Amino acid sequence: MSIRKIIAAAVACTAAAVSVLNMSVSAYDPGNYPLGTLDPSESEIRPEITVDMIELTPEEAEAAPLQTININVSGADEKYAAFGFHVVYDERLIAQTDSAGNYAAAGEAAADMEFRTTVSADNTVFVTAASTGNKGKDGTIVSMSFMLPSGVKAGDIFDVGIEYRRAKKVTDCFIDYNDSEAGRLMEAWAFTEGVKDGGIKIVEKHSVPARTPGDANCDTEVNMADAVLIMQALSNPDTYGLGKSEGITDRGWQNADVVGGGDGVTNLDAQEIQSFKLGLVDKLE
Ligand SMILES: [Ca+2]
Numbered sequence: 001m002s003i004r005k006i007i008a009a010a011v012a013c014t015a016a017a018v019s020v021l022n023m024s025v026s027a028y029d030p031g032n033y034p035l036g037t038l039d040p041s042e043s044e045i046r047p048e049i050t051v052d053m054i055e056l057t058p059e060e061a062e063a064a065p066l067q068t069i070n071i072n073v074s075g076a077d078e079k080y081a082a083f084g085f086h087v088v089y090d091e092r093l094i095a096q097t098d099s100a101g102n103y104a105a106a107g108e109a110a111a112d113m114e115f116r117t118t119v120s121a122d123n124t125v126f127v128t129a130a131s132t133g134n135k136g137k138d139g140t141i142v143s144m145s146f147m148l149p150s151g152v153k154a155g156d157i158f159d160v161g162i163e164y165r166r167a168k169k170v171t172d173c174f175i176d177y178n179d180s181e182a183g184r185l186m187e188a189w190a191f192t193e194g195v196k197d198g199g200i201k202i203v204e205k206h207s208v209p210a211r212t213p214g215d216a217n218c219d220t221e222v223n224m225a226d227a228v229l230i231m232q233a234l235s236n237p238d239t240y241g242l243g244k245s246e247g248i249t250d251r252g253w254q255n256a257d258v259v260g261g262g263d264g265v266t267n268l269d270a271q272e273i274q275s276f277k278l279g280l281v282d283k284l285e
Pocket residue numbers: 214215216217218219220221222223225226
């Protein structure tokens with residue numbers, strides 16, 4: 001398919017979509033995608049198209065009401081030649097334009113593609129990009145900026161979602177350069193399984209990640225390095241102690257206390273982690 005044809009189809013789609021604009025902001029509905037005989041589970045390429053979900057406290061939102069939301073692709077590095085879809089956002093958000101009047105910018109993963117955006121109606125921005133070859137990469141493909149209203153409070157959610165739309169001969173797309181069977185399956189997967197909506201969520205305070213018993217260095221794994229860090233923190237607290245730049249963190253300290261009924265971090269905790277790694281202890285708590 002030629003680049004002109006792809007872009008023409010995508011842009012024409014925008015015009016057509018205006019006539020079916022009686023939609024609300026909602027989570028992506030995979031039922032919109034016409035599968036026909038395609039079975040997405042047969043697709044070897046399984047792209048995810050993910051919209052950032054940003055969490056802010058009311059104070060943070062007040063201090064920085066202008067927020068950038070990225071749309072990211074994974075699982076399709078150099079597998080796609082063109083994409084087109086509709087970004088629908090909460091009507092309380094005000095989408096920002098750049099100096100040329102564009103409502104969205106290409107991300108680095110779409111840097112080698114020809115990128116376009118248009119506004120098809122209130123709260124909806126159509127984004128499309130196409131290239132001569134499968135030049136679409138994994139990473140951020142689209143960035144948009146939104147202004148939050150003032151006076152937001154905890155519990156407020158401002159959705160930013162992706163919608164697949166089609167009208168007559170023109171449709172949204174996520175396709176490869178040769179318009180191959182594998183590419184058709186890829187598109188079917190992307191629009192039925194791969195879309196993850198996002199937006200801006202106002203929270204009372206940021207959630208603290210759950211404690212991982214034994215993970216003293218907070219790298220998400222429990223291994224001998226954690227036992228070593230505990231022993232270092234105890235024997236050389238000036239370098240490895242709590243609060244030192246190379247030292248154990250608050251969270252790591254909480255993770256480290258795995259034995260002794262909350263008696264604090266001692267060499268017995270390091271030993272317990274070693275025993276766990278040797279299979280002598282079933283579980284750390
Ligand atoms: Ca660790």
